[in-house]
Amino acid sequence: MGSFHYVIKDEIGIHARPAGMLAKMAKGFDSAVTITKGEKTVDASKLMAVMGLGVKKGDEIVISTDNTEDLEILKKFFEENL
Amino acid sequence: MEQYTGKSIYKSVAIGPVYFYSRGEQQVKRCKAEDSQAQLERYETARDRAVEELQQLYQKALKEVGEVNAAIFEVHAMMLEDEDYNDSVKNIIFSQQVNAEYAVAVTGDNFAQMFAEMDDEYFKARAADVKDISERVVGILSNKRAGSSIGREPVIVIAKDLAPSETVQMDKSRLLGFVTELGSSNSHTAILARTMNLPALIGVPVKEEWSGKLAIVDGYQGILYIDPDEETLEKMRKKQQEDRERSRLLQQLKGRLTVTPDGRKINLYANIGSVSDVAAVLENDAEGIGLFRSEFLYLEKDTYPTEEEQFQSYKLAAEMMAGKKVIIRTLDIGADKQVEYFHLGQEENPAMGYRAIRICLEEPEVFKTQLRAIFRASAYGEIAVMYPMITSVEEVRRIKAIVEEVKEELDARNIPYKNVEQGIMIETPAAAVISDMLAKEVDFFSIGTNDLSQYTMAIDRQNPRLDAFYDPHHPALLRLIRMVIDNGHAHGCWVGICGELGADLSLTKEFLQMGIDELSVAPGMVLQVREAVRKAE
Numbered sequence: 001m002g003s004f005h006y007v008i009k010d011e012i013g014i015h016a017r018p019a020g021m022l023a024k025m026a027k028g029f030d031s032a033v034t035i036t037k038g039e040k041t042v043d044a045s046k047l048m049a050v051m052g053l054g055v056k057k058g059d060e061i062v063i064s065t066d067n068t069e070d071l072e073i074l075k076k077f078f079e080e081n082l
Numbered sequence: 083m084e085q086y087t088g089k090s091i092y093k094s095v096a097i098g099p100v101y102f103y104s105r106g107e108q109q110v111k112r113c114k115a116e117d118s119q120a121q122l123e124r125y126e127t128a129r130d131r132a133v134e135e136l137q138q139l140y141q142k143a144l145k146e147v148g149e150v151n152a153a154i155f156e157v158h159a160m161m162l163e164d165e166d167y168n169d170s171v172k173n174i175i176f177s178q179q180v181n182a183e184y185a186v187a188v189t190g191d192n193f194a195q196m197f198a199e200m201d202d203e204y205f206k207a208r209a210a211d212v213k214d215i216s217e218r219v220v221g222i223l224s225n226k227r228a229g230s231s232i233g234r235e236p237v238i239v240i241a242k243d244l245a246p247s248e249t250v251q252m253d254k255s256r257l258l259g260f261v262t263e264l265g266s267s268n269s270h271t272a273i274l275a276r277t278m279n280l281p282a283l284i285g286v287p288v289k290e291e292w293s294g295k296l297a298i299v300d301g302y303q304g305i306l307y308i309d310p311d312e313e314t315l316e317k318m319r320k321k322q323q324e325d326r327e328r329s330r331l332l333q334q335l336k337g338r339l340t341v342t343p344d345g346r347k348i349n350l351y352a353n354i355g356s357v358s359d360v361a362a363v364l365e366n367d368a369e370g371i372g373l374f375r376s377e378f379l380y381l382e383k384d385t386y387p388t389e390e391e392q393f394q395s396y397k398l399a400a401e402m403m404a405g406k407k408v409i410i411r412t413l414d415i416g417a418d419k420q421v422e423y424f425h426l427g428q429e430e431n432p433a434m435g436y437r438a439i440r441i442c443l444e445e446p447e448v449f450k451t452q453l454r455a456i457f458r459a460s461a462y463g464e465i466a467v468m469y470p471m472i473t474s475v476e477e478v479r480r481i482k483a484i485v486e487e488v489k490e491e492l493d494a495r496n497i498p499y500k501n502v503e504q505g506i507m508i509e510t511p512a513a514a515v516i517s518d519m520l521a522k523e524v525d526f527f528s529i530g531t532n533d534l535s536q537y538t539m540a541i542d543r544q545n546p547r548l549d550a551f552y553d554p555h556h557p558a559l560l561r562l563i564r565m566v567i568d569n570g571h572a573h574g575c576w577v578g579i580c581g582e583l584g585a586d587l588s589l590t591k592e593f594l595q596m597g598i599d600e601l602s603v604a605p606g607m608v609l610q611v612r613e614a615v616r617k618a619e
Binding site (some may be wrong): 012013015016017019020024043045046047048049051052059 | 153154156157158161164165166167196197200201202204205208211214481
């Protein structure tokens with residue numbers, strides 16, 4: 001399983017819109033994508049759960065998935081949107 | 083185009099979409115439903131339709147307001163398709179064997195609760211989104227579409243009836259106007275409409291099906307248009323333009339003194355219902371606050387507001403008014419303003435019942451909490467206090483004794499306060515008739531013409547059928563006012579009017595001749611009254 005760390009730069013954090021875009025993207029992937037903040041890990045395809053993490057600006061999260069290609073796409077997504 | 087007439091509350095024009103407000107829109111019944119599979123199918127059908135509607139809304143918004151603003155509808159649709167949300171609904175349907183409506187309502191509440199408990203303002207606010215989508219599904223399931231929330235666009239609120247507490251809770255920046263079927267021109271919602279300069283109509287037979295349609299409220303003619311044609315729309319837009327022009331002219335009176343042509347200065351103050359109205363007071367250049375209806379602090383809450391909460395509100399108003407007078411009226415609930423946690427109970431005749439100062443004298447601790455907050459706030463500005471619903475000298479003496487206790491407590495705690503002018507509302511015929519006796523006890527009188535007229539003429543201000551019998555200029559009322567002014571002046575009290583009549587421009591001249599010292603009116607009327615005073619020959 002591959003993963004990367006990311007520190008949120010967006011002013012509001014992972015708000016509804018990027019959370020929605022992320023969920024849509026994760027649903028399209030074959031392997032599960034998870035987001036970990038502190039001790040909590042959630043499935044990235046679950047919009048409410050991701051929003052429920054309450055990820056704010058400056059928070060460090062870990063994004064994990066089995067597929068390395070997907071991981072690259074996710075990296076790009078976070079850098080562009082969050 | 084449909085057209086309805088009603089009684090107009092405020093002369094202005096509003097154009098915008100209808101938001102149909104109905105009470106208890108989240109009342110979902112829990113019913114036993116043994117065929118869980120059927121309930122699940124009902125849910126899934128309703129959910130798919132809701133998602134479809136949201137996608138349509140998204141497309142519409144995309145064209146009208148752009149991608150950034152439209153995105154919320156797409157997110158709402160995705161929330162409805164969220165796995166956890168759907169699992170929860172399904173689980174409740176099967177495990178509790180209940181109807182789909184109930185399962186959706188509970189799920190929505192639970193997720194809303196989760197967001198509401200988060201410590202970030204942005205995420206907290208998402209609770210409303212979850213509620214919104216759940217209400218949409220419940221609405222489809224139960225075939226009632228009242229559940230849509232007030233939304234982000236300004237709307238004309240249409241309702242069967244609006245209670246004061248309901249109007250208070252509405253986001254005022256999104257209100258264009260009100261139309262209700264019940265209520266009378268003196269009800270609190272009507273007063274609120276005047277305070278906010280919003281066109282409002284009452285006595286219109288309202289229909290839920292208007293929800294979302296374009297409407298015009300013509301406060302000049304008292305007409306509500308649903309789905310107006312181009313010609314009407316054009317005419318009303320022009321009227322709206324003229325309205326604005328008139329406000330602009332009135333703005334030129336800002337900063338001018340309120341003096342009569344023969345040089346007598348009148349104190350022109352404004353009435354407010356909460357601290358947020360202070361902005362309107364300043365914008366309209368009122369010279370003070372003549373009536374701060376403190377009960378709104380109590381109506382907004384589920385339990386007694388603390389001394390500290392009240393102190394902060396009064397202090398803020400005093401500071402914002404920067405040395406201008408702020409007259410706080412102590413708690414005036416009961417009658418048409420009910421607060422659940424006071425447990426006042428039902429009364430046969432609430433207008434003449436257990437209300438206002440009567441509650442305060444029976445519940446001295448509640449009263450003292452408020453008085454302490456008021457006296458503490460006095461150190462930060464120019465605060466005066468007045469007491470509602472007085473009928474006897476004895477009541478005033480009891481109040482003054484309680485005030486002395488409060489001052490002693492503050493002294494003992496070394497808390498600073500200033501000399502606070504104390505006055506009473508003259509709103510019962512009894513108080514008017516013995517105003518010579520009362521004047522010896524207090525610093526000022528403020529005549530509450532709304533209650534004084536209903537008690538003098540024995541006309542219930544909540545009953546629209548009586549509007550035909552109601553003469554706002556009844557000579558009995560005008561005689562009482564003259565008597566109160568004379569008695570006040572004979573014993574060194576200044577006398578003002580804080581009821582609706584204070585803003586009645588056809589009476590301004592007469593009040594000035596009677597020797598009135600102060601007029602306190604809705605913020606939006608301040609400049610018009612100033613113009614009338616300056617022109618009164």
